Amino acid sequence: MSSAKPFLILQLRPEDDTSNNEFEAILKYGALAASDTRRIRIEKTGIPVLVLKDYAAVIVGGSPFDISTPQANKSPIQVKIEDNFRRLFDEIVPGDFPFLGACSGCGLLGSYLDTPISGKYAEPVGGTRVNLTDAGAEDPLLSDFPAQIDVLCGHKEACDRVPRDATLLLTGAACPVQMFRVGKNVYATQFHPEGDGAGFSVRIDAYKHHGYFPPEEAAALTVAVNRTDTPYAREILHRFVARYRH
Secondary structure: OOOOEEEEEEEEEOOHHHHHHHHHHHHHHHHOOOHHEEEEEEOOOOOOOOHOOOOOOEEEEEOOOOOOHHHHOHHHHHHHHHHHHHHHHHHHHHOOOOOEEOOOHHHHHHHHOOEEEEEEHOEEEEEEEEEEOOHHHHHOOOOOOEEEEEEEEEEOOOOOOOOOOOOEEEEOOOOOOOOEEEOOEEEEEEEOOOOOOEEEEEEEEHHOOOOOOOOHHHHHHHHHOOOOOOOOHHHHHHHHHHOOOO
8 A cells, every 4th residue: 555545445336247347447537556545345244434534535336226225125234334324424524525426325425415315317327418517617526527528327216306505516407416516525426437338338237137227228238338438427536536636
């Protein structure tokens, strides 16, 4: 480990191939070496006790868990993970500690901020176009971006509205809450800033029976995501890491 503070990468994906691919994409598009990070796969044991000051920032990826699942139907590990995140956000949000949550990370933060999470604004797997808000145009992670950018997403649930005390940075026609910020340093994206065609191909294969899309559409979706480029979305991850690296 280098002398600089590492980035804490918390992952929730239970499959080795999807988890490893996600981690490699975070390294690639964040311009990070593995030695710049501490990676914890929390899908089996939950989040250990952490000392946030030991880290430069926290990055949370996606997962097949749905926050909107009725509580009685959630697995014990999902219940534990959600409880662990509430504990973690009790430090991150009041302390304005650097955080970037993607997809599930967005839902977990939104839920913590008392925003309803439901399937009202679900989006199919693939590329979608999102719009920069006026506040987004002034944010350091998005400054000088075009008014519209393409992103990769695929989610069965999302925030029903902008969380309390949050600033909306990116919005979309199908899903209004695409990116928001709390304070100056706590960020969430409904889309995947680390996403690319290769990574989404792995996820399409892994989750084709998880209800995101009809299984028979997997091949066509794989072709489509490999034709979709999302450089500005990946630039968000790159800028986040650059901003908090120290």
